[in-house]
Amino acid sequence: MQTLISPFVSHSLRLAPPLPRNSLLNNYHQASPIRLSSHFSTTSLRLFNSGAAAASRDSEMTTEDGKDPRIAKIASSIRVIPDFPKPGIMFQDITTLLLDTEAFKDTIALFVERYQGRGISVVAGVEARGFIFGPPIALAIGAKFVPMRKPKKLPGKVISEEYSLEYGTDKMEMHVGAVEPGERAIIIDDLIATGGTLAAAIRLLERVGVKIVECACVIELPELKGKEKLGDAPLFVLVSSA
Amino acid sequence: MFAAENGLKGDPRLEAISAAIRVVPNFPKKGIMFQDITTLLLDHKAFKHTIDIFVDRYKDMHISVVAGVEARGFMFGPSIALAIGAKFIPLRKPGKLPGKVISESYELEYGHDRLEMHVGAVEPRERVIIIDDLVATGGTLSAAISLMESQGAEVVECACVIGLPEVKGQHKLKGKPLYVLVEPSGLDELC
Numbered sequence: 001m002q003t004l005i006s007p008f009v010s011h012s013l014r015l016a017p018p019l020p021r022n023s024l025l026n027n028y029h030q031a032s033p034i035r036l037s038s039h040f041s042t043t044s045l046r047l048f049n050s051g052a053a054a055a056s057r058d059s060e061m062t063t064e065d066g067k068d069p070r071i072a073k074i075a076s077s078i079r080v081i082p083d084f085p086k087p088g089i090m091f092q093d094i095t096t097l098l099l100d101t102e103a104f105k106d107t108i109a110l111f112v113e114r115y116q117g118r119g120i121s122v123v124a125g126v127e128a129r130g131f132i133f134g135p136p137i138a139l140a141i142g143a144k145f146v147p148m149r150k151p152k153k154l155p156g157k158v159i160s161e162e163y164s165l166e167y168g169t170d171k172m173e174m175h176v177g178a179v180e181p182g183e184r185a186i187i188i189d190d191l192i193a194t195g196g197t198l199a200a201a202i203r204l205l206e207r208v209g210v211k212i213v214e215c216a217c218v219i220e221l222p223e224l225k226g227k228e229k230l231g232d233a234p235l236f237v238l239v240s241s242a
Numbered sequence: 243m244f245a246a247e248n249g250l251k252g253d254p255r256l257e258a259i260s261a262a263i264r265v266v267p268n269f270p271k272k273g274i275m276f277q278d279i280t281t282l283l284l285d286h287k288a289f290k291h292t293i294d295i296f297v298d299r300y301k302d303m304h305i306s307v308v309a310g311v312e313a314r315g316f317m318f319g320p321s322i323a324l325a326i327g328a329k330f331i332p333l334r335k336p337g338k339l340p341g342k343v344i345s346e347s348y349e350l351e352y353g354h355d356r357l358e359m360h361v362g363a364v365e366p367r368e369r370v371i372i373i374d375d376l377v378a379t380g381g382t383l384s385a386a387i388s389l390m391e392s393q394g395a396e397v398v399e400c401a402c403v404i405g406l407p408e409v410k411g412q413h414k415l416k417g418k419p420l421y422v423l424v425e426p427s428g429l430d431e432l433c
Contacts, residue, residue, distance in 0.1 A: 084340040091340045095360055098320070098330040105324055131316040132332065135283065136324055139290055145283040147317065155266040155276045175280055 070106040075239045077103040078219065092219050092241055094129060094190045108133070110238060111216055112140040115186055120213055122185035124148050124205060126172070126197055129190035133218065137188065146178045148187075148201050159207065163200035172200045181209025191219040192235065195226025202233050244405065245295065245423045255291035256424055262288040263404065265428035277404050277426050279314060279375045292318065295423060296401055297325040300371055305398060307370040309333050309390065311357070311382055314375035318403065322373065331363045333372075333386050344392060348385035357385045359393075366394030376404040377415070377422065384416045 077100040084091040097103050115137065124146045125134025131147060138145040151160065151171045158173040179185065187201045198215050205212060212233040220226065220237040227235045250256060262285040269276040283289055300322065309331040310319025316332060323330040336345065336356045343358040364370065372386045383400045390397050397418045405422030409415075 079341070081340040085337075093340050095332060095339065095341075095363065098323075098332070099363060101323075101327055101329060104320075104330065108324060128313045128316060128332075128334075128338075131313055132320050132330070135289075135317050136321045138283075139286070139293065139321055142286055144286060145289070145317070147280060147283070147313075149313075152270075153313070154280065155269040155278050156264070156280075178280065178284060 068110065070110060071238055073100075074103050074107050074110075074218070078239065080241075090241075092191055092221075094132075094218060097218070098132065107218060107238065108136045108140070111137045111188075114216075114236065115213075116141045118213065119184050120186055121183045122146055122179050122205075122210065124174075124179075124185055124187045124201060126187070126189040126201055127153070130188045133190065134188040137186075144178075146174060146185075148204065149173050159204060161200045161204045161207075163196045165196070172197065172204060174204050179205060179208055179210050183210050184213050185210045186213050187215045187233075189215075189217050191221070192217045192226040192237065193221045193224045195224070195229030198226065198233075199229040199231070202230060243419070243421060244425070245421065248421070250295065253295075255288075255295060258285075258288045259292055259403070260424040260427055263424070263427050265426070275426065275428065277376055279317070279403060282403070283317060292403060292423065293321045293325065296322045296373075299401075299421065300399075301326045303398060304369055305371050306368045307331055307364055307390075307395065309359075309364075309370055309372045309386060311372070311374040311386060312338070315373045318375065319373040322371075329363075331359060333357050333359050333389065344389060346385040346388045346392075348381040349379075350381070357382065357389060359389045364390060364393050364395045368395045369398050370395050371398055372400045374400075374402050376406070377402040377409055377420065378406045379408060380415045380420075383420075387416050387418055 074097065077097040079093040079096040081091040081093050083089065097107065120141060121143050123134045123138035123143045125131050125148065127147060127149045135145045151173055154173050154175050157176040159176055160171045160173040162169050162171050185205055187198060189198060192198055202212050214234045214236050215230055216236045219239045219241055222240050222242065246256060259282065262282040264278040264281040266276040266278050268274065282292065305326055305328050308319045308323035308328045310316050310333065312332060312334045320330045336358055339358050339360050342361040344361055345356045345358040347354050347356045370390050372383060374383060377383055387397050399419045399421050400415055401421045403423050404426055406426060409420060
């Protein structure tokens with residue numbers, strides 16, 4: 001469970017997050033174990049808002065420190081699972097965000113407010129959690145949704161791009177003809193870590209002449225410096241997890 | 243039941259949706275005419291029609307959960323959930339969900355697979371719809387229904403964009419209603 005702003009409450013087992021709006025969600029969080037550890041990471045909130053007043057243009061008044069008040073709710077709805085998929089990793093679980101109807105609605109609204117009216121005709125979503133956030137955004141801004149998939153999932157003719165994993169490589173694929181040269185795209189995933197996956201998605205789209213307006217994620221793990229892999233493509237995230 | 247037999251007969255949106263779905267012969271293996279919904283997702287109007295039809299059907303049915311089957315159920319479920327004010331629950335292949343899960347196995351043509359859901363995602367007596375892009379044998383949806391019922395939730399309906407001929411004439415799946423928008427395209431085509 002991520003805390004909100006202060007890094008100073010990190011050492012208690014229960015990090016006293018604000019009560020989630022949905023009581024079901026509250027029960028759900030209490031059911032999930034949080035391991036006591038002096039290395040337990042907290043979440044600091046930073047709204048990465050690279051130059052666009054658009055994100056707050058249509059929102060309610062901002063808090064004193066200038067952050068959109070919806071961000072706090074979103075951050076607190078994300079569950080942290082220690083040691084998944086392996087020891088040492090603090091996994092950012094967005095499934096609890098999807099259970100919080102207001103937080104999920106606000107997440108989509110923040111992206112839609114940022115990207116509507118900017119001539120974006122393509123929302124590309126990375127398998128599989130990008131498929132959850134991408135389509136609602138695409139529908140709201142009048143864009144196509146293009147799934148970027150693991151190998152052999154797409155049935156038609158594909159182009160593919162290899163990318164590095166910690167051990168070995170994987171491939172990302174996109175259907176030939178899904179996008180056209182000159183189209184303007186955003187790429188969506190739930191989280192950016194090392195940036196390898198997003199970089200592969202950028203390469204795939206740029207190979208067919210698409211302009212990447214921005215990469216958009218709910219969460220960033222800034223220590224992993226994924227932003228540096230994105231080249232000229234800007235990055236927009238809602239929550240930064242230190 | 244098919245939408246055309248259930249209040250949407252002649253609705254031009256159904257034709258637009260059907261026309262937007264691409265058939266890919268011999269995928270994943272010879273003899274299968276694969277119904278490719280990625281072309282539907284490229285057609286903003288048709289994609290919107292798809293979501294609108296489901297939303298219109300479910301918005302007044304007091305549904306608090308939309309469950310989507312990995313991975314193409316993820317492309318349709320969340321938009322419906324957002325529009326009707328329901329939670330979205332992803333039902334996933336083994337090993338993907340990070341927290342404590344319950345799982346249910348189901349038959350494939352050769353062998354079997356498992357579907358998982360987070361413990362605590364759904365509560366007893368919640369009203370649930372389960373979404374996937376296509377229903378063939380109904381094996382996956384049956385497993386999804388079992389997962390929900392094991393937690394005391396009530397599956398109100400299963401909903402799919404496409405229904406293969408095996409399900410035509412069947413209104414029920416494991417005792418639960420099944421709602422389908424269109425039949426497969428181009429079954430008589432061969433390239």
